[in-house]
Amino acid sequence: MANAMTSTALLVFLASLLLVNVEGQVGHTKARCLCLNGVVNQIKPVLIQKIVVHKSTISCPHMEIIVTLKEGKEKKCLNPEAPLVKKMIDKLM
Template identity: 50%
Template sequence: MARTATPAAPRLLRAALLLLLLVAAGRRAAGAPVVTELRCHCLQTVQGIHFKNIQSLAVTPPGPHCGQTEVIATLKNGQEVCLNPEAPLVKKIVDKMLNKGSTN
């Protein structure tokens, strides 16, 4: 009688491969930055928003996750808005927020 592979064999192989991938993903070179997202957050940007509506501002420089500078404003209502970092109004907002933080 010929033996056939059991249905558990493919599942076991898939589980072993998944485990191997998870272990490999967990290892990284010493000093390598931890990147949680490997893509840009801002797909569309606005040219500006009124300064009084902004609660906080996050500026992310270009890196392995994204090739462009990203400026994300969190509004007082909790909404996040991507701002165009090249827009003159956005540059003023970033400068004002940085100066506001340095005077405290």
């Protein structure tokens, strides 16, 4: 009887260790960035309808700037490190 209780207690202890280990792991290891097909360094401001800035997160480690163009509702990703894009962001802020 004592041997069965010891085995049960040991099993419960090991299961709780396993749960703690699984809970602490990062769930998504792949980046989930929106700008996967490259970025452009400049775009004429008159062509832009909307600008969306996504800050870096756990799922995507870098900032992304996505512009929607007026004609055709096409979306482009801007390079946040490009000098002209930096100037545009400074003006918007």
